[in-house]
Amino acid sequence: MNRNAYISFQATAHDAFRALVNLTDNPLLVTTLSEPSFLKFLVSYILNPQAILADLASMLLSNLSATASVCVALLSIKVSLLPDPNSPIKWFPVDSRCGTCPAPVPYPSAEPKEVLALPLLIDAFVRAAPAVEIEDRAKRAYRGELHFLASVFANITTIPAGREFFLTPRPSDPFDESTDLEYPLVKLLAFTEHKDTIRRGGVASVIKNCAFHTPAHRALLVGEDEKATVPPSTVAAPGIDILPYVLLPLAGPEEFDLEDQELLPAALQFLPPDKKREVDPVIRLTHVETMLLLCTTRWGRDYLRTHGVYEVVRALHENEQVDKISEEVERLVNYIKRYEGLQTAKDGEELINAAKVEENSDDEDSKIEEV
Structure with missing residues (x-):
């Protein structure tokens, strides 16, 4: 295929992907587009570092995963991989082969290996956002940026099984079962400060959705120097330590008293004078x-009290221009500053009921919804 014909083919493939993205607005077509073999192709295509339309494929998968049945499917889908020493990920996703994602030459001769797709998608999401910006896409590990995978993960964590996945320890390297265990959520935390709104917004939603699982609060908050378990799993792994990543986007350039400063996580101490809030x-x-x-747990409230949350959200409230956010900050302050009596003495006595923060409340404005 000559260069002009290849460019024309790329344009046709681009338009086809774009059309499929638009079609997912129609709920009647989602079932057809969620057929298992197509989902397997879509995931494999995204996983292939050479896929030039991986961002559109990620957008399509994001729209499809707004349906619970697709989220359930993505938790169990496996993809076929072949060893490929020339690939940045050292593997070739067999089902990704198409006109805009050619097979390697020479074609790997080993037997394919079936691997769970979701850990691979998380790995691709991380690899596609290098710590140092590389303008030339041809020099990146992935041709796509895969920002919309954050929305896929956010959608998956709206269902209990999805939250359980991100809160169950797995090998840190999805290609090597012998590596140390870690919670999959840990891999996403750094992106709460990413420059792309879709990426950092999706990650923020994943963290929030995981916080609906109250038995996970201790593991979510403690640092990596302490091991924790999240029921129903009995496997321990280093703590997730979400507080710095949740609090830092809300912090501004304000200076606090030294005593208050020392309460804060290390990442929030002595911030520069040009620090901007989200x-x-x-x-x-x-x-x-x-x-x-x-x-919603006594242990969680006590942890927030002793780690400087009040000081940061007080400054946020003083500078906040959006009424809805100001109201929620006031509710948060009420929880942190309230008197703890005998009825709240034990961790776990206050549980989330129908995705509400305030118990026995019928006020629609007080509800927190999974996003």
């Missing part, structure tokens, strides 16, 4: 709601 109000609200969810 600019997107939806994401700011998501982080505040995460901390409200953590307040």
Whole structure:
């Protein structure tokens, strides 16, 4: 195929993907587009570092995963991999082969290996956002940026089985079962400060959705120097330590008294004078709601009290221009500053009921919803 014909083929493939993205607005077509073999192709295509339309494929998967049945399917789908020493990930996803994602030459001769797809998608999501920006896409590990995978993970964590996946220890390297165990959620935390709104917003939603699982609050908050378990799993792994990643986007350039400064996580101590708060109000609200969810257990409230949360959210409240966020911050402060009597003395006595933070409340404005 000559260069002009290849460019024309790329344009046709681009338009086809775009059409499929638009079609997912129609719920009647989602079932057809969620057929297992197509989902396996879509996941495999995204996983292939050479896929030039992986961002559109990620967008399509994001739209499809808004349906619970697709989320359930993504938790169990396995993809076929062949060893490929020339690939940045050292594997070739067999079902990714197509016109815009050619097979390696020479074609691997080994037997394919079936691997659970979701850990691979998380790995691809991380690899596609290098710590140092590389302008030339041809020099990146992945041709796509895969920001929309954050929305896929957010959708998956709206169902209990999805939260359980992100809160169950797995080998840190999805290609090597012998590596140390870690919670999959840990891999996403660094992106709460990413420059792309879709990526950091989706990750913020994943953290918030995981906070709905109250037995996970201790593991979510403790640092990596302490091991924790999340029922129903009995497997221990280093703590997830979400607080710095939730609190930092809400922090501004304010200076605190030294005594208050020492309460804060290390990442929030002595911030530069040009520190900016999260600019997107939806994401700011998501982080505040995460901390409200953590307040539904006595242990969570005590942890927030002793780690400087009040000082940061007080400064946030003084500078906040969005009424809804200000109201939620006030609720958070009420939880942190309230008197703890005998009825709240034991951890776990206050549980989330129908995705509400305030118990026995019929006020629609007080509800926190999974996103």
